[in-house]
Amino acid sequence: MDKQRVNLDGFAHEDVGLGLVAMMGPNDPEPSLVVDAGRIIEMDGRGVADFDTLDAMIATHGIDLSVAEEAMAHDNVELARMFVDPSVRRAEVIRIVAGTTPAKLARVVALLRPAELTMAMTKMRARRTPSNQAHVTNRLDDPLLLAADAATAAAWGFREIETTVPVLADAPSNAVAVTIGAAIGSPGILVQCSVEEAMELEMGIRGLVSYAETVSLYGTESVFTDGDDTPYSKAILAAGYASRDVKMRVSSGAGSEVLMGGAEQCSMLYLESRCVSLAREMGVQGVQNGGIDGASVAGAVPRGVREMMAENVMVMARNLEACTGNDALMSESDVRRTSRTLPILLGGSDYVCSGFGSIQRYDNMFGPSQWNAEDIDDWLAMQRDWGVDGGLRTAEADAIGPVRRRAAEACRDVYRWLGLADFTDEHVELAVDAVGSKDLGDPDPMVVLGAAQAIRSSGLGSLEVARALQECGYDEGAARVLAMLTARVHGDHLQTAAIFDEQMRLLSLVTDPNDYAGPGTGYEPDPARQAEIDAIRQARGVEDLRADQAGWVTDDLTSVGPAAQGSDPREVVIGLSPGVGRSVWRTLSGLTVVEVLRELLAGLEEEGCQARVVRVNRTLDLGLVGLTAARLAGSGIGIGLQGKGTALIHRRDLPPLANLELYSMAPVITPTLYRMLATNAGRHAKGATPVPVRNPYTDEAIEARYHTSVIALVALERACVDRSLDNEDIEVAP
């Protein structure tokens, strides 16, 4: 048990002194609010004279005094119920919560149990249509690979792409490369490059990115200032981004204060509630939280995963866009990370992941994500299983290849046209085919750095990128970059929870408000989106299987006329189900039916038996096929074989459902086992002692793997059943 991967994770005892407590910490302040002459003079147990900068900002800008008295007077349980009660409209919860202090809201959401948090998320998130965000980065900051991977992320359905750098000075190049790749992949993808605050603002001002997210908030003043900011500097930053039409959200989340040794003995949820209040007060439209970089810290304490989801719900309740964590990898265990994410996937979020690593883990310069490129098939299966929209869709390999090529070529051409860098054709080829940057060899890092410096010193922005795309013949890409710039002039994307869909329709709190009010309301994927969710590439139907089987047809089995009753006491008959040699040619183990028959015939020959092969046309029941064979056999012993490979030994005097030996695990029956089966049939015929045969065993999910095929094979066989036909002798070519 110790070897299970969950035991690689760290688990901590609660330690209030260190802030290692998820919610309802013993030192969290009692909620309180005292207003005097329209001014808050006490909040959450602290008098105005002792307000730190966070309190001051919250008390001055945040709390809606017209509703504060009512809100603070509400019983916590009563308020918590409003989050889940479908008869209470979202707007009403928003109205009341606007009057709550951080301590009050933290206590309320701490009362929500896991299923209630999922309900609350379903109802309280801002945007009706859920979405998802990708991380696109690589170790080399290679522009061509970034462009190709951005286009791939677009193909998978991500509507926001976040990049970052291992080398800070490369940032402008990464922003340009991802902008190109995203525009080749799809219209309307928002792009950001996460770096240090001032550099990120500079790129925003220059129009190199369309959103910003790495604007960190912390729940205590000491940690906030250690991060070299204050609520006021962040507020100006927020206004600065909006002034240059850049969408912005802030980042916070449990654990960051603990990691910086500044939790001041408070619980994670209370500190995060302060961050969420601050975000609202500063006037930003959204928050990325739910652990984020501290996710594994939160995950280490009791109820930590629940706390992270409660953080997200607080954001929604404060009427902000929620980018709901599931970002930094918080567990080595696939079970545990699924457990952490699933309730959010089910409830639906503005962005389920605030960074799904759509690239290889080793290339994720944010560190490995909770979900990574190798998990996409799992994600798609989970969406399909639950019929929910996690923002992704299947992208067929033969569709991805061309779009990667186009993105890498466009990036190469634009960099050349703008005089940023000259990449070789070979480099393009490597980037197109690369799984990750390890497949690129060892390109010169100075090339990227030079390109980045050229972008920065020339003040080049997205308009020049659009122009370059156009000049290089990428009119569609150019049109998409220009369309994004135009949309930014309109400014609707600055509203809460805004994304663009692939038709450049803007979806936000304003244009696509969440209208969940119980069953039958709220978001449902439209039929086209539902079809995308349902159509995973692994899904198979009878026609797929018929085509697979058709690839194995041979002329080795020939019908030679009606089967008569045998008389030779050494004769054993092998009965075939109706589809064998017609529509069914290959068993589940991968052996063809002809190969199986040759093993059976060889086994019988070794025992000195006469063998005859008969197709039974009237039934596909294996017991009856075997019994029919036994009754035709001179020895009274028959073998039944179904097309899928299941086999048994029967005797003429037994009831149909009884048999002598059954080989039921068709997918794992080997040639040796078929031969032993025939040996035993021969010994039964001769009255000798059969060898004991153990059915093969596997601990794999054999049923999950084969049931689809079994159902389809049975359908093929059933189509061949004809009660008017006799049994027929079959000749097997030697």
Add this chain to the structure above:
Amino acid sequence: MTRAFSGRDAEELTLDRLARDELDTDDVRIHPDTLETQAKVAERHSNPQLAANFRRAAELATVPEDELMALYEALRPHRSTASELAALATRLDENQAPLCAALVREAANAYARRGLLR
């Protein structure tokens, strides 16, 4: 009709004009009036703070890049003295940025109390 920062109608942001090199950076930049329009939308959707941010942004929309960077820098902890922040607020007032000026004064008060001045 939405006008870009330059005054150009957003409808005129076409590929043809891009190809003729007729578009300039200020043609693809938001106009302060648009931010005011967005502020009204935010107010209607129960977020007066977002509206206030858009109004501060409208003031900053005309502030040059380096001044904007400097404003942010000045508000970071331990960067400015009380008198520097006071002067900054006055300058913002003079440049028709009273909302940002008010935020700077508020910060100055809080910083003085919390030891975050230079």
